[in-house]
Amino acid sequence: MRASLIQIAVDADESVESRRRRAAALVRAQRDAELVILPELWPVGAFAYQQFAEEAEEPGGPTYEAMAKAASDAAVWLHAGSIVERAPDGTLYNTALVISPTGEPAGTYRKIHRFGFDKGEAVMMGAGEELVTVQVPGLTLGLATCYDLRFPELFRGLVGAGATAFVVPAGWPARRREHWTLLARARAVENQAYVLACGTAGTHAGVEQAGHSVVVDPWGEILAEAGPDEEVLTVDLDVSRPATARRLFPALEDRRLGLPAPDILR
Template identity: 70%
Template sequence: MRVSLLQIDVDPAESVASRRDRVAELVRAQSASDLVVLPELWTVGAFASDLFAAEAEAASVDAGPTAALMSAAAADAGVWLHAGSIPERTADGSLYNTSLLFSPDGRLHRTYRKIHRFGFDRGEAVLMSAGEEIVTAQVSDTAVLGLATCYDLRFPELFRLLVDAGAGIFVIPAGWPERRREHWTLLAKARAIESQAYVLAVGTAGTHAGVELAGHTIAVDPWGAVLAEAGSGEEVLTLDLDPALVAKTRADFPVLRDRLLGLPAPDRG
């Protein structure tokens, strides 16, 4: 399974409309891949909370400009596209940090509303509503994605629930700050090791709303080995995964069956 991770530079001098068009072309260029992943809130910037309401849109191909462009790009490239997340406005006026997953025919296959909102009573934490659903998506016979976003990475219980729902590849778009970059890489490895799953953690680059972003998109295998890591600027990482390695790792080193706390451990037969 070939994946392309697109670390996007969110430059405040570039308009949202221009960035949408530019990123759509970047997606189309990844036609040799099976799965393409974009970062969190790349249209506006994860810390540009003053733009959330102004740039909020529907999570719908018919009504949302980002969804429409990403749908077309996914279909043109013939790829599964995790189009990162957008500030979504629902019919009742609520805002969510919502991820969009498109199938290779351009259909909006899944959405995930970020459960853990960052900000400690500021920014996203007060402007956005919290999602409530655990979301997975089967993208091949052996590959099940588990969807999470940025700050979710700090909450291992979410990833346990994703494992129990069948996920073996965690896709985590983010807008993580440079000042906590060490946490980013450490937590990505931890989630991979404890869940015996691939982690595809895709960050943004640049500085916006006065916050320098970490970049350093990272791919980690089920043993915790780093398969690829980007630098601090805009970059595309392309690599091959073996989804069967998830089941093999869990069979060769069956730690998940020994769970005693929380949800019941899998049946040992």
């Protein structure tokens, strides 16, 4: 499977609608890929808290419409990053959207672990409660978003649900870039799964972004890594590799805390 991670730059001088059009064009340009991934909250910026309420939309709103058309035009599976979702009761969520090659909704994931401690996302947004996987040809994608990367129990739960690859869109700050790469490799090694971690470039409300999107294989090897600027990172994935790693080094079978073994081991 060929995957393309679009490390789009967020610039406060560019309107949300302009960035939607630009992101759609970048998605359409990935016709040679099968899976395309965008970062977290790229329409508004992960740290642009003051714009969250203004730019909130339904999962089927303008970002979904633009990305569904682009996915259909390119005939790709698209993880469209995440949006600020406004639920019917008014609650805001950081919600990831996955779209099929025909432009149909394939999955949504509300971010479980909200960043900010006592401010920002942590107090402005509701927390998701459900683990979400999406089946694509050859892989089962486990969905996580940014700060989720620091919580290994989430990824263990996704492995139990059958995940063989994790997609992690993010708006990760440059000042903690080393954590980003370290945690992506750790989640890959401990779960024997691919990690496709797609960050943003540019600056979100004064917070410099790390960039450095990365693809890690189930043995922890970095297959490809972007730089700090806007970039499309493309890599070919051997979809049999997670099963091979789990067969040759069956560490997941030795868990003793009552968590179920993943389906791939049964």
